[in-house]
Amino acid sequence: MRPIPVLTAILVTALLYVLVMERDALTAFALSGDSEQAAEVAQEGGTTDPETADTAGKAPDEPRALIGVIAQHSIAQTVDSAVIMRGETQAVRQVNVRAETSAIVITEPLRRGTSVEAGQELCRLDPGTRPAALAEAQAALANARASGPAAQAKLKEAEARLHEAQINYNVASKLNDSGYAAETRLASAEAAVKSAEASVESARSGLESAQSGVQSAQAGVAKAEKEMQRVTISAPFAGLLESDTAELGSLLSAGATCATIIQLDPIKLVGYVPETEVDRVTLGALTGARLANGAELRGTVSFLSRSADPQTRTFRVDIDVPNPDLKIRDGQTAEILIAADGAKAHLLPQSALTLNDDGALGVRVVGDGNIVDFVPVNLIRDTIDGVWVTGLNETADVIVVGQEYVTKGVEVAPTFREAK
Template sequence: MKFIPVLTALIVLAGLYMVVFERDTLVGFAQSAPAENTVQSADGAVADDVAETGESLVGVVATHSVARTIDSAVILRGRTEAARQVTVASETSGLVISEPRRKGAFINEGELLCSLDPGTREASLAEARARRAEAQARVPEAQANVIEANARIREAEINLNAAQRLSEDGFASETRLVSAQAAMESATASLQRARSGVASAQAGIESAQAAVAFAAREIDKLTITAPFSGLLETDTAELGALMQPGTPCATIIQLNEIKLVGFVPEADVSKVNLGAMAGARLTNGERAQGRVTFLSRSADDLTRTFRVEVTVANDDLAISDGQTAEILIASEGRTAHLVAQSSLTLDDDGVLGVRTIADGNMVQFMPVTILRDTAEGVWVTDLPEAIDIITVGQEFVVEGVQVRPTFTEAKG
């Protein structure tokens, strides 16, 4: 007999036995096995869910930042401007008789720039002086006429009084009294004419003096001098050139003091005060320092900005007129956080800010205002005194999401 058919027969008999005689036990076993498997599967699912939840938290890197007080500054883009600049022009006509001075030369205050041909002006001055002397000579004669007229009046008063008394007593005729009265009126008229002569003589003197002053002033205009010390920006008028009133002789600029000129936006004008310290960095690397000496109280109609001027010493004349400058004006200190520029992000509305970690490791977006951009990072305000700022991974999370943070040290 073969072994395999016998084994198969025994297995079949055992199965029949269980189905026929142990049916209840087989059904109970069949129902209990799936329950156990179900429990095991449920436990495994819970474990998988727990593992899956732990793995779904996004890992981010955050920094615990504490606000610090920094010196705030208003940063402007501007230019340098000469403290004074003037184009000296002629006030009269004439030919230039002086040698020209070349541009770039240093000119002291009162130094000759252009000299004009006097022409007949000296003769006009001499004539005016002669007329003044003639007018002055008429004054004594007019004053003598006044004295003579006063004497005649006194004589006429005596005669008139005598004639009145004699006429009252009947010793003089009416004709004599009338004659005395006429003499008195004539003497009074002579006095008035004499006094008019004195006034006319005085007027003649004043007119002659005005003519002398005018002629002398015309001669003074022939010499054009520097109103202040500075550098010649242009050549002076060439020898032989014809000058007319208003014709430029030369342009002078003063650079021993120079102005830094910028324009402050409306939002920052309240941060700028007269006398505040200010510095500037020029395009050639030069640095300058001074104080705010002017702040406009009227905004530009087009740009709505306010002109501000900073006066800087420039004794060595190293700074030229018209250079581009970056101007920093000191203002009151403010508390701010120093964060990496890469930490800044935008929300859905385009508002600039940072994402932070709130209670329960929940992400929160907070808007910020940039105060200053430096090589170490960006100084921002409008944040609490102490805050946890996400520096890595902030672009992969949104507000209200729970994260798994790793903290690093804040920037120095």
């Protein structure tokens, strides 16, 4: 075995051990310039406390060499903490206009891209025998209405006969009580009353039948008129044709598509906000968006879902955006920012962020007596000027240079600078 590779491996291992296990001692040595002091620190149990390393081996009356750091006076500012998400544009309306009956198309087609108004004819179908059916239904209605007065007259005639029979019965009854009329006359009068009552009931039934006939005929006319209306297929709202209308001579069955219409003014921006941010979104909130082509949009939140998507656990947000010139198309990708309540935050250099032993993101600050403290922070925005963070007090002295060489509880010699 060659001795040189073995010696090289031993030296590399020793160097790595010193760099990893004795990092704080080496740091104290580099900052204080006292190599003997750093060696003493390393020999006295391998302590990793920079404050202990800085004071170990010195006489009690010797001045302690403090680690120098640069700190920044930072004052919290109010910043807009917009909710950021990605989404896409969607037509506010899109519908496939379909036929309600079967017939041949008898009109020339309208080409895709054509602007149409609400109620404009899109397809007209061959009426066939529908006009004859309508005329027949109207004739039946006229006959039914004509039978009504005759039935009404019969009812009045029957009621008059009943009234006359009741009068005769009353006279016969009084004469019989006085002994001037025989029982047979009274019985005959009573029979006449019953016959008249039966005639009234029959007349009423005839009148009701005539009225039912009128209603049936009216229903037949309404059905025939509706069938006539179905031969004309119209636009339900103003918009653009996304497809050609049905070709001349083609057969449309019930449910077949005549045309597809979309409405793009206003247009919707649709995005999905995570559940951690949904409480910051409110109806009517101002919204800005940037399309993939660079166009910038402005709108307001018109809908916020109350039910999360079961797959992504996000909530749908709809934003209405004016689009009078129809330049915004359906299906374009957009980056959306929804205005939320402002928050107090500090603007710090990104390099000031560090991690503690538990892996929490934060900054090291200079506290009372120039003692270092670690404060966890939340990152809310990243800009070219730095990062905006929350979690600090209204004012804080944040270490921006040297924070990696000190730990919580160490006394330092700070040099302060104002925030840019």
